[in-house]
Amino acid sequence: MKALRFYAPEDVRLEEVPEPECGPDEVKLKVKACSTCGTDVKIFYNGHQNITPPATMGHEIAGEVVEVGADVNATYGAEWKPGDRAQVIAAVPCGDCYECNKGWMAVCQNQTSVGYQYDGGFAEYIIIPRQVLKVDGLNRIPDNVGYDEASAAEPFACAINAQELLGIEEGDTVVVFGAGPIGCMHIRIARGVHKAGRVFLVDVNADRLKMSADAVQPDEVINGAEVDVVEKVMELTGGRGADVIITATAANVTQEQAISMAARNGRISFFGGLPKTDPFIKCDSNLVHYRQLHIHGANGSAPEHNKRALEYISTGQVPVKDLITEHIPLERALEAFQIVKEGRAIKVTVVP
DSSP: OEEEEEEETTEEEEEEOOOOOOOTTOEEEEEEEEEOOHHHHHHHHHOOTTOOSSEEOOOEEEEEEEEEOTTHHHHHTOOOOTTOEEEEOSEEOOSSSHHHHTTOGGGOTTOEEBTTTBOOSSBSEEEEOHHHHHTTOEEEOOTTSOHHHHHTHHHHHHHHHHHHHHTOOTTOOEEEEOOSHHHHHHHHHHHHTTOOSOEEEEESOHHHHHHHHHHHOOSEEEETTTSOHHHHHHHHTTTSOEEEEEEOSSOHHHHHHHHHHEEEEEEEEEOSOOOTTSOOOOOOHHHHHHTTOEEEEOOOOOHHHHHHHHHHHHHTSSOOGGGEEEEEEGGGHHHHHHHHHHTOOSEEEEEO
């Protein structure tokens, strides 16, 4: 079968590999869609500490069950059979550590990941390991949800996790930094699930900002390359600031701006991780103190967030179909990375 394999930074190859065999406690999927994200681009250029080359990349996966291990249904209380449609979690908690037992699976200290420790979805077939099945991480795709939409449930789940921590209230003014697919999802979740009030979208790439704004229709579009973002948000809010700010981009300055523009009792999500070579920001501690600000990290998602994402997509509460603006065959998967890097599409899905 064909698979996109990571060997070293900037050495990623589409090659023929043996079709994987399904063990007794595993499920085999025929991959129908594997979406791409900025993390895939980072891995392409920089590698990752949890990837041992050669390894198949791809972690936003949906497919059709083609084989079910003999022990799966009895061991995990599942009822999987060939022909079932399934979406796969990416972040795999252990289910046994302190954090998992507290219900904090998104920050499991023993977390592993599909597309990292386990071969991923930029391939014709994938094996779902027992670790995924153990934590109920293989999810049925509702009948009215396409494979491409289901593959977007994984990043969607990460956004759900972040917004739960923020406690967005009806009518809150929300600022989202980053006009990529995850920024678009944040806007739709804030509105569709939490009934936010005005929502502002910020980016420095004018083309990407327009493309995403056309799709999700924020109340205000702010080009950070042209205006002082903090000053603009303060102007738009009558000097009060934003109730909720989500930095869905790997830029240090956005986190600093988020603190400066937050209203009293404002909630901030540092959703996008910063480069490991430059992970520090300047923080006016007095703003945090006197405005009583709440600053949250957001790390991936738990299996339950993936299920909720599929539910929101299925009910139409948070649509994602129109955010998938490119479908690319596996043979051209490397092009998908370039499209994502250049911001020429909202969401790119690879179709084996």
